[in-house]
Amino acid sequence: MPGFRRGTAGVVSRLAMLAGLSVLAATPAMTETTRDRASLNLYGSPGLIDMPTAEVLPDATIAGTFAYMGGSTRTTLYFQIMPRLSGSFRYSSIPNFDTQLSDETRYDRSFDLRYQILTEGRYRPSLVLGLQDFIGTGLYSGEYLVATKTLAPGLKVTGGLGWGRLAGTNKLGNGFGSRPEEFLAEGGVPSYDRFFRGDISGFAGLSYAPNDQWNFKVEYSSDSYDPEQDRGVYDAKSELNFGLDYRFKNGAQMSLYHVLGSEVGASFTFVTNPKTQGIPGGIETAGLPVQVRAPGAARDLGWTTDPNTSASARKSLGELAAKDGIVVESLRLEQDRATVRILNPRFGAPAQAIGRVARAMTRSLPASVETFEVIPVVNGMPMSAVVMRRSDLEALEHEAAAEMLARTSIVDAYGRTPAPDAGIYPKFTWSIAPYGQLSVFDPDNPVRIDAGIRAAGKVEITPNVILSGSVTKKLAGNLDEITRADESKLPRVRTDRARFSKEGDPAIEYLTLAMYGRPAKDVYSRLTLGYLEPMYGGASAEVLWKPVGSRFALGAEVNYVQRRAYDQLFEFQSMTTVDPETGIERDIPNVNGHVSAYYAFGNGFHGQIDAGRFLAGDYGATVTVDREFANGWKVGAYATFTNASFEDFGEGSFDKGLRFTIPLASFLGTPSRDRNDIVIQSLTRDGGARLDVNGRLYEQVRDYHRPDAAKSWGRFWR
Incomplete structure (x- = not known):
């Protein structure tokens, strides 16, 4: 919902739209x-x-x-x-x-x-x-x-x-x-x-x-x-x-x-035009060249008797990767095979991170190691195993990246990922930055905004157990002035927004403990507990089935929620809402959830269907179609249809909107995984409303699977 999407701004009306467009105009179109x-x-x-x-x-x-x-x-x-x-x-x-x-x-x-x-x-x-x-x-x-x-x-x-x-x-x-x-x-x-x-x-x-x-x-x-x-x-x-x-x-x-x-x-x-902008980057320093082995060096196994070789190779590889902003969490070294576990916090093009690690491996590992296996990890979950032959890297460095892709295997990393080295966890990161929350399409005032300061922190207790939270302090704004009569005949799951804005100052946006896992081959899981978003707390559980080479994925999510107090601190309130105009009481159900299907059609088009029970207790489905580009841009639209009638929904008839993803690297000229998600939504209503929980699995997982990794493979040698 606009204003409740962390890091997301709904930009539509005159002032808001022009701000977004001025950013777009900064690049040739x-x-x-x-x-x-x-x-x-x-x-x-x-x-x-x-x-x-x-x-x-x-x-x-x-x-x-x-x-x-x-x-x-x-x-x-x-x-x-x-x-x-x-x-x-x-x-x-x-x-x-x-x-x-x-x-x-x-x-x-x-x-x-x-x-x-x-x-x-x-x-x-x-x-x-x-x-x-x-x-x-x-x-x-x-x-x-x-x-x-x-x-x-x-x-x-x-x-x-x-x-x-x-x-x-x-x-x-x-x-x-x-x-x-x-x-x-x-x-x-x-x-x-x-x-x-x-x-x-x-x-x-x-x-x-x-x-x-x-x-x-x-x-x-x-x-x-x-x-x-x-x-x-x-x-x-x-x-x-x-x-x-x-x-x-x-x-x-x-x-x-x-x-x-x-x-x-x-x-x-x-x-x-995102199609013609190319994949972001270019100002960053060049990657290391491949170090070609001397003739016959691959047969030298003398290093296997030296107990210090593995530690030395691990140290060298970690230092070389760190120069590119990549974190090496562990290295398993065998006489002809090396498996490296990495984090990629920098490169929006996954193939660029893989390529830089592979080249660093040619310069840090013993000559007898022929097979390189690179495993990117997100929230403790191994995404895939990218398997390459060292001799192919040596022979194809100056050839088209597609040649290297043809000789690279991308397989499921389940059961083959080394544990992180001792001493890496726990980790703590924090940030303080300005924030803005927009509301649009209120006929009494087309643009309303709150602005202030947001402090956020994250403790990675283990690779896959993460405690995170965010606190905001409003400095100015008028979201709390929305007084227009509510036409919805559903429980007030979102239309009390003005009161949340008025009383939540300062406010805990979210405070959660999330646990991620790989319970089986092709399967990923998430369990999130705590204050899940500004309006609801509770528990959210999700499981995703996504084969590493498939365009198709299936997921399921179930949530048990309790409505938070208007001050958005630590207390909860009743799940019974009262319509201020009529005095009618309506109960919000505690349980909601969806089953989801995802499919990449090709030519950049991607579809998603989420069917199930929404926050207000209405049943239905959200259909989303996006056009995605290799450089990280996305343009899409969604519509939600439920068993709530248009009359019960109120103004707008049903939930729908446009959405855009703009990678910041397009404007920085250097690699970055940061992006700006813009949602243009008709109105904040009760029908078709979904829980806004962090860390849903699909977008995390797909980046490193073959269909998506192949889109950015042109930057493998960059």
Whole structure:
């Protein structure tokens, strides 16, 4: 939940979105620098001014647009999901506009989908089918079929047909039946009853870019802005709109517009593309070169009679690995085989850590050792055993990394991992840093934030038994001012958030004892006890089945929870909640949990289903689809459907959202396993709410298994 995700910020609305986008803009986004590249319109999608075009951005492009027109704002996040399919999430504000009170600002969320039916050819135009604001209240609801053709370098012509918002002027006819005029009451529900229904209008436009920087645009718009005119927001005097873009070398765009013959508009767009950024790193020092053995040295076993050789090799390997930030916890040395147990706190690309350890082994181990077995360990759990031949390292150092991958085995490390050396544990680490918790989409105040100081600590009692905690002190904020009436008819498992914020100062975010294990081959386990998150304490147990070479995994989690006191210190409170509006009491069940299935489809797409019982006692499933990149970037969406009706859930109808993972190494230029997880969630509600416990297994385990390790194998020799 936004505000309860440690290290996670939900970023959507104007101020929050711009902060994220300014980070994205720090890196070059598009390799395309010609004047023919697509521009984005006031809706933050490929288009002219208000009207869409059939242009498509490069695959995996992320674009963020902040647009202003006549007092209204539109903040849009656009993602090119696949080469032909794109989606947009938009958050808009319109002053003096409300369905009942005309002097109130209306805040509106909307989603778009676009699909390119035809790509542009020598004589054939590009053809795109689009659904605009097809989920929710439908304020900007409209569908379109649009074609765009490049006539000459920099010169493009566009024409299309529009329904809904895009059929307000000079109507050409009627679509497939009548179109409902009223707004839908249920957010997040596709407005399928409107698709391609009602009047049809035509729109057209022309753009000309004389060079890479400037682009001039004119369009004949079919959107008459009737809802806004009816409420006195705009006074439309013309169907002709005019625009001017200035495009920066990194792909960013600044635009000015004259719209409706009466309004002035402007927009600014940042773009980035995780697909073309490469795997983070490059500023770090180079790894050690492979030390090639002298001819015949591999047959010398004299070292096996020297009791000091193993200790000397262990010391040398540990020192060489430490220069790369890798921790060697133990080394088992045999006459022709060495098994090393490592921790990788530095490299986000697992293959880079493996490659550096392997090269260090060639420089520190006796010449007779031919087989290297590297076992990365996370929270005491051996993830996999990466097995290589020393002679392959010697022969292939200057070849493509794929050649080395073809000769490397990645197998389960269960039962073959040496214990850590004596004296390494216990370990203690701590940190003090600022924190921020955001709440978004409250119609009374779209952005609320708490900010303060967080102190965190961790004691690794043994490799797999970890005591950890976090304490926050709020310095400023307004999350405790959320006073909007609650429409949920479920137990208040999350909607007491304002009171937790108000009374929890200082607050113990979590204080847990976690135990991790490998109970069997291909099986991983976790048991977490204590104050699990800001609102709940208790016990959480999880087991995961994940073969090391498989794209598929299964997991199960069961939780026994007790509601924490509002001050978020050491006490608990009743599991019976009271609706402040109606006085109705509802009980929160103590037990919840899920079974989960995970699958990597290939081409970077990953799916996850979590089915079971949620905190409020509702039963259902969360479906998540992510597009993942080898450099650690992820872009995804999720939706949760339970047996709680839309009416019982309240505003928003069901839980859904977008999520992004941005590796900090992309901006640092040096290796790092740190990342920023951003969740754009519709609202904090009770339905579909899940316990927010640390240390879930799947993301820890998959990094070092073959499907994921292979994605970053290009950095094995780096």
